[in-house]
Amino acid sequence: xxxxxxxxxxxxxxxxxxxxxxxxxxxxxxxxxxxxxxxxxxxxxxxxxxxxxxxxxxxxxxxxxxxxxxxxxxxxxxxxxxxxxxxxxxxxxxxxxxxxxxxxxxxxxxxxxxxxxxxxxxxxxxxxxxxxxxxxxxxxxxxxxxxxxxxxxxxxxxxxxxxxxxxxxxxxxxxxxxxxxxxxxxxxxxxxxxxxxxxxxxxxxxxxxxxxxxxxxxxxxxxxxxxxxxxxxxxxxxxxxxxxxxxxxxxxxxxxxxxxxxxxxxxxxxxxxxxxxxxxxxxxxxxxxxxxxxxxxxxxxxxxxx
Amino acid sequence: xxxxxxxxxxxxxxxxxxxxxxxxxxxxxxxxxxxxxxxxxxxxxxxxxxxxxxxxxxxxxxxxxxxxxxxxxxxxxxxxxxxxxxxxxxxxxxxxxxxxxxxxxxxxxxxxxxxxxxxxxxxxxxxxxxxxxxxxxxxxxxxxxxxxxxxxxxxxxxxxxxxxxxxxxxxxxxxxxxxxxxxxxxxxxxxxxxxxxxxxxxxxxxxxxxxxxxxxxxxxxxxxxxxxxxxxxxxxxxxxxxxxxxxxxxxxxxxxxxxxxxxxxxxxxxxxxxxxxxxxxxxxxxxxxxxxxxxxxx
Amino acid sequence: xxxxxxxxxxxxxxxxxxxxxxxxxxxxxxxxxxxxxxxxxxxxxxxxxxxxxxxxxxxxxxxxxxxxxxxxxxxxxxxxxxxxxxxxxxxxxxxxxxxxxxxxxxxxxxxxxxxxxxxxxxxxxxxxxxxxxxxxxxxxxxxxxxxxxxxxxxxxxxxxxxxxxxxxxxxxxxxxxxxxxxxxxxxxxxxxxxxxxxxxxxxxxxxxxxxxxxxxxxxxxxxxxxxxxxxxxxxxxxxxxxxxxxxxxxxxxxxxxxxxxxxxxxxxxxxxxxxxxxxxxxxxxxxxxxxxxxxxxxxxxxxxxxxxxxxxxxxxxxxxxxxxxxxxxxxxxxxxxxxxxxxxxxxxxxxxxxxxxxxxxxxx
Numbered sequence: 001x002x003x004x005x006x007x008x009x010x011x012x013x014x015x016x017x018x019x020x021x022x023x024x025x026x027x028x029x030x031x032x033x034x035x036x037x038x039x040x041x042x043x044x045x046x047x048x049x050x051x052x053x054x055x056x057x058x059x060x061x062x063x064x065x066x067x068x069x070x071x072x073x074x075x076x077x078x079x080x081x082x083x084x085x086x087x088x089x090x091x092x093x094x095x096x097x098x099x100x101x102x103x104x105x106x107x108x109x110x111x112x113x114x115x116x117x118x119x120x121x122x123x124x125x126x127x128x129x130x131x132x133x134x135x136x137x138x139x140x141x142x143x144x145x146x147x148x149x150x151x152x153x154x155x156x157x158x159x160x161x162x163x164x165x166x167x168x169x170x171x172x173x174x175x176x177x178x179x180x181x182x183x184x185x186x187x188x189x190x191x192x193x194x195x196x197x198x199x200x201x202x203x204x205x206x207x208x209x210x211x212x213x214x215x216x217x218x219x220x221x222x223x224x225x226x227x228x229x230x231x232x233x234x235x236x237x238x239x240x241x242x243x244x245x246x247x248x249x250x251x252x253x254x255x256x257x258x259x260x261x262x263x264x265x266x267x268x269x270x271x272x273x274x275x276x277x278x279x280x281x282x283x284x285x286x287x288x289x290x291x292x293x294x295x296x297x298x299x300x301x302x303x304x305x306x
Numbered sequence: 307x308x309x310x311x312x313x314x315x316x317x318x319x320x321x322x323x324x325x326x327x328x329x330x331x332x333x334x335x336x337x338x339x340x341x342x343x344x345x346x347x348x349x350x351x352x353x354x355x356x357x358x359x360x361x362x363x364x365x366x367x368x369x370x371x372x373x374x375x376x377x378x379x380x381x382x383x384x385x386x387x388x389x390x391x392x393x394x395x396x397x398x399x400x401x402x403x404x405x406x407x408x409x410x411x412x413x414x415x416x417x418x419x420x421x422x423x424x425x426x427x428x429x430x431x432x433x434x435x436x437x438x439x440x441x442x443x444x445x446x447x448x449x450x451x452x453x454x455x456x457x458x459x460x461x462x463x464x465x466x467x468x469x470x471x472x473x474x475x476x477x478x479x480x481x482x483x484x485x486x487x488x489x490x491x492x493x494x495x496x497x498x499x500x501x502x503x504x505x506x507x508x509x510x511x512x513x514x515x516x517x518x519x520x521x522x523x524x525x526x527x528x529x530x531x532x533x534x535x536x537x538x539x540x541x542x543x544x545x546x547x548x549x550x551x552x553x554x555x556x557x558x559x560x561x562x563x564x565x566x567x568x569x570x571x572x573x574x575x576x577x578x579x580x581x582x583x584x585x586x587x588x589x590x591x592x593x594x595x596x597x598x599x600x601x602x603x604x
Numbered sequence: 605x606x607x608x609x610x611x612x613x614x615x616x617x618x619x620x621x622x623x624x625x626x627x628x629x630x631x632x633x634x635x636x637x638x639x640x641x642x643x644x645x646x647x648x649x650x651x652x653x654x655x656x657x658x659x660x661x662x663x664x665x666x667x668x669x670x671x672x673x674x675x676x677x678x679x680x681x682x683x684x685x686x687x688x689x690x691x692x693x694x695x696x697x698x699x700x701x702x703x704x705x706x707x708x709x710x711x712x713x714x715x716x717x718x719x720x721x722x723x724x725x726x727x728x729x730x731x732x733x734x735x736x737x738x739x740x741x742x743x744x745x746x747x748x749x750x751x752x753x754x755x756x757x758x759x760x761x762x763x764x765x766x767x768x769x770x771x772x773x774x775x776x777x778x779x780x781x782x783x784x785x786x787x788x789x790x791x792x793x794x795x796x797x798x799x800x801x802x803x804x805x806x807x808x809x810x811x812x813x814x815x816x817x818x819x820x821x822x823x824x825x826x827x828x829x830x831x832x833x834x835x836x837x838x839x840x841x842x843x844x845x846x847x848x849x850x851x852x853x854x855x856x857x858x859x860x861x862x863x864x865x866x867x868x869x870x871x872x873x874x875x876x877x878x879x880x881x882x883x884x885x886x887x888x889x890x891x892x893x894x895x896x897x898x899x900x901x902x903x904x905x906x907x908x909x910x911x912x913x914x915x916x917x918x919x920x921x922x923x924x925x926x927x928x929x930x931x932x933x934x935x936x937x938x939x940x941x942x943x944x945x946x947x948x949x950x951x952x953x954x955x956x957x958x959x960x961x962x963x964x965x966x967x968x
Binding site: 025026029030033034036037038040041043044045046047048049051052054055093094097098100101102104105106107113115116117118119120122123124125126127130131132133134135137139140141174177178181197200201204209210213214232235236238239240241242245246258259260262263266271274275278281282284285286288289290292293 | 315316317318319320322323324326327328330331334335336337338339341342345384387388390391392395397401403404405406407408409410411412413414415416417418420421422424425430431432476477480509513534537538539540541545558559561562565568570573574577580581584585587588592
Binding site: 202 | 665666667688689690691692694695696698700702703704705706707715716719720767768770771
């Protein structure tokens with residue numbers, strides 16, 4: 001629920017704008033509405049975005065690029081990419097499986113399942129991190145067994161391993177998977193539901209196997225929805241702050257992702273460097289928005305014109 | 307009919323996909339979430355109350371709730387206008403503006419947080435001239451509108467103080483209202499307005515008595531989504547809130563504070579309060595959405 | 605014969621459905637239905653929506669399973685109830701065609717051949733050959749590179765048919781094949797389907813709710829209502845000798861009279877022996893009603909002419925019975941109408957050429 005209300009399926013096929021109508025608001029109302037809307041968006045959206053780049057370049061282009069020479073920044077970028085590279089495919093596979101069973105079949109408890117899938121959006125990011133601390137932290141359920149030590153139930157090899165989940169990369173990845181969990185699924189479920197099962201049935205009567213039907217008929221039909229879900233999932237995975245901040249331990253150069261590294265730099269009053277790293281994430285956000293608009297446009301094009 | 311699948315389907319893959327879905331959901335979401343509740347169940351009622359009802363926490367609940375509510379109301383108003391303008395008006399750059407509405411979804415919260423700081427701090431682009439206006443405005447209000455207690459706001463700065471929380475939550479919540487309203491507004495047939503006009507209603511009557519009631523369920527849903535997100539928001543707020551105890555500390559921050567003191571139980575107890583709140587909101591939003599669809603069941 | 609797609613089996617298969625039950629939750633779609641379709645026939649499953657006809661068709665195709673333990677589906681005596689849809693050798697044409705949107709027409713038709721296992725898959729050139737022959741068969745040779753969205757409804761319909769035929773099915777099943785088309789295209793396509801049936805000579809079952817369509821092209825019509833089969837017969841049989849009031853009413857316009865009225869209109873009535881004995885209602889088709897000028901003391905049902913609808917070869921008259929005030933529809937030829945010199949509100953006498961009554965009556 002408390003997740004993005006944005007969805008490909010919710011996009012209207014055509015908007016009412018542009019259809020010439022006799023009945024409409026008087027000019028002054030339109031001017032007031034336009035001014036309020038655009039003014040509000042300028043203050044709250046355009047200005048912050050502009051501020052990121054302006055602050056990053058405050059001391060000139062040289063200082064800007066110098067910020068990226070820091071090996072800790074490199075490691076933050078690497079960790080962010082790695083986290084997204086694990087979390088996004090994992091949630092992609094899950095999203096497809098969930099959408100397949102929810103959109104293609106009728107079973108009891110289906111609406112409960114849909115609600116549960118949306119659950120991570122309803123949870124504060126801080127809590128998303130906390131719950132993994134409760135399981136893998138030193139005071140947690142599994143925490144005491146993970147470090148090296150003499151645990152009677154496990155084999156010798158296991159006891160010699162010093163497995164770190166929280167305050168390490170696995171915890172960051174897990175927390176990221178949690179917060180980006182619903183993105184692909186909630187994109188695909190409505191899409192596959194509106195498409196129905198007829199094309200899959202047709203493929204089956206023509207002798208295709210289940211996998212052939214899936215790869216040759218279903219996947220091409222949902223590819224834009226898939227892509228849409230993936231870029232939203234990726235934007236959140238790379239940008240997540242709260243959940244990751246709880247489990248990371250913020251060991252500089254080891255467990256700081258880009259958003260966490262921004263915090264460190266900002267608190268050190270290294271404003272230019274903080275905004276320089278932030279500018280990369282802002283660029284990512286802009287690319288995400290452009291891709292998103294492109295997919296919406298493609299999706300509107302591909303709607304049958306009948 | 308006894309098992310999960312109520313009827314056999316010809317399409318293969320039900321067992322595999324449902325099995326994987328449930329296992330993944332259980333491992334990633336349900337078991338970790340239940341850990342919070344199980345951890346709390348080990349506390350006595352008195353311990354629990356002590357952990358979640360300290361003065362510092364009560365202050366944070368009031369703050370998180372109050373400012374989320376305020377930000378959601380402002381978003382409902384401006385978001386409504388933005389949605390209307392985007393759906394009904396054509397103007398150059400409409401597609402760009404439409405895409406930009408999703409910026410708060412796409413921009414990492416930490417980036418939003420420091421950007422808002424840079425803008426609204428006393429030496430920032432906007433703060434430079436808005437901060438004195440704000441201080442003056444509050445002073446004026448405290449003398450002319452005495453029945454509201456302005457003490458918490460008197461002498462406040464825009465950034466690194468309570469107003470900053472409002473700015474951050476307004477930024478975060480905007481797309482929820484716009485994106486919930488937009489499809490409803492686009493589906494709204496212009497014929498409705500034409501019918502109202504032929505029946506003699508003027509524009510104001512048409513807007514308030516025909517269009518607004520049609521949009522109300524979506525508006526409330528968007529409002530509730532923005533509100534719920536505001537309560538849980540952390541990243542953008544911590545940078546700009548100033549985080550002064552009893553004054554500008556939001557509830558999620560207190561979870562972190564407890565964790566840093568290795569008070570896992572205290573942190574978990576607060577988390578449980580927040581989780582229950584957001585589940586109740588989730589329920590409310592689902593009911594709202596059912597209610598808003600009640601006319602469309604044919 | 606040119607363009608002939610010959611099923612590999614020299615004889616088309618017969619289809620039997622034995623005691624098929626199907627429920628969706630508390631809703632019963634089929635209630636112990638038995639159906640036999642002889643090989644090579646073109647059979648229409650006719651009924652109002654919700655009568656279970658589409659469900660029956662989908663069960664024959666293997667797209668739905670009958671309720672556990674209920675019935676069997678046999679093709680030519682061989683049980684296929686547990687055979688997967690893809691292995692039944694059926695060609696299925698969906699109501700909304702279910703063409704693959706992301707594939708060209710050519711790729712759509714070739715799909716069923718391309719998904720075969722390598723050793724059963726024809727070579728690329730064989731596939732192209734067969735697709736082109738099918739495109740010719742459905743008279744759309746030039747459209748192979750188009751996408752489904754670029755075609756008209758009638759063209760999509762024919763592509764869906766070609767795609768179904770590409771896998772050389774033994775049985776062809778069509779769900780409301782003309783349902784989504786406009787009136788003119790419907791008429792053209794159904795004649796074309798009849799012709800095609802004669803060419804490819806497959807056992808074909810199609811579902812429709814349009815009696816005209818079923819009566820015009822089917823060898824045999826299966827009339828369904830409320831999860832049951834009401835009657836099976838040739839178009840002439842079901843039209844002339846309907847087995848139930850439902851069939852009678854479903855197959856055309858009909859007037860319902862109380863039995864007492866019929867005594868009045870007695871002359872010229874050819875009631876089937878024994879059928880008039882029960883008290884109840886009597887059914888008369890509009891074209892079985894003769895209209896005569898009113899003669900005092902003459903036999904017949906007195907009625908007042910209220911409306912004349914004279915567009916088309918036949919004139920339709922709406923009359924109000926003097927005694928019961930109920931409305932009656934009669935159909936007479938235009939020539940007859942002119943001969944009678946009828947004006948609105950004239951008093952006339954009605955006679956029945958043929959009436960029908962049923963032992964058991966339904967309240968419809």
